[in-house]
Amino acid sequence: APDELATYAPAPALVAAKEDSAVAETALEVTGTATEADFAKVEGALRALSGVISVSSEPARNSVKVKASPGFPTASAMIEAINFVGFSAAEKRLAGGVFKFDPSEVDVEGGSATADDFLDAFGFQ
Numbered sequence: 001a002p003d004e005l006a007t008y009a010p011a012p013a014l015v016a017a018k019e020d021s022a023v024a025e026t027a028l029e030v031t032g033t034a035t036e037a038d039f040a041k042v043e044g045a046l047r048a049l050s051g052v053i054s055v056s057s058e059p060a061r062n063s064v065k066v067k068a069s070p071g072f073p074t075a076s077a078m079i080e081a082i083n084f085v086g087f088s089a090a091e092k093r094l095a096g097g098v099f100k101f102d103p104s105e106v107d108v109e110g111g112s113a114t115a116d117d118f119l120d121a122f123g124f125q
Helices: 002-008 012-021 036-047 075-084 115-121
Strands: 024-031 052-058 063-068 088-092
Touching (some): 024 075, 036 063, 075 088
């Protein structure tokens, strides 16, 4: 009966968690780019690599994040692909657990914001 099958189906959240755990995220700092078209070339070169799941770029930060199969492609293969289309790149160190971040973008002293600033930032008055 169809109802019996539903009992054995895994919860969607559990399936998503297992799929996400098999993904490695690499951040690269790209130099030599000046336009959105340059970043489109970089993204295309990275997407062409086997094992790449997704590529997102932040031109304002000269940064590209690549989600791929763990260990394949390697960061050096990604850098080589970027070099091939005429730009330079270096790997950025990411830290954190589920949500990766670039430690150089974090104020280790905690900054000078107050609780009121935090509430204002999220629209609480």
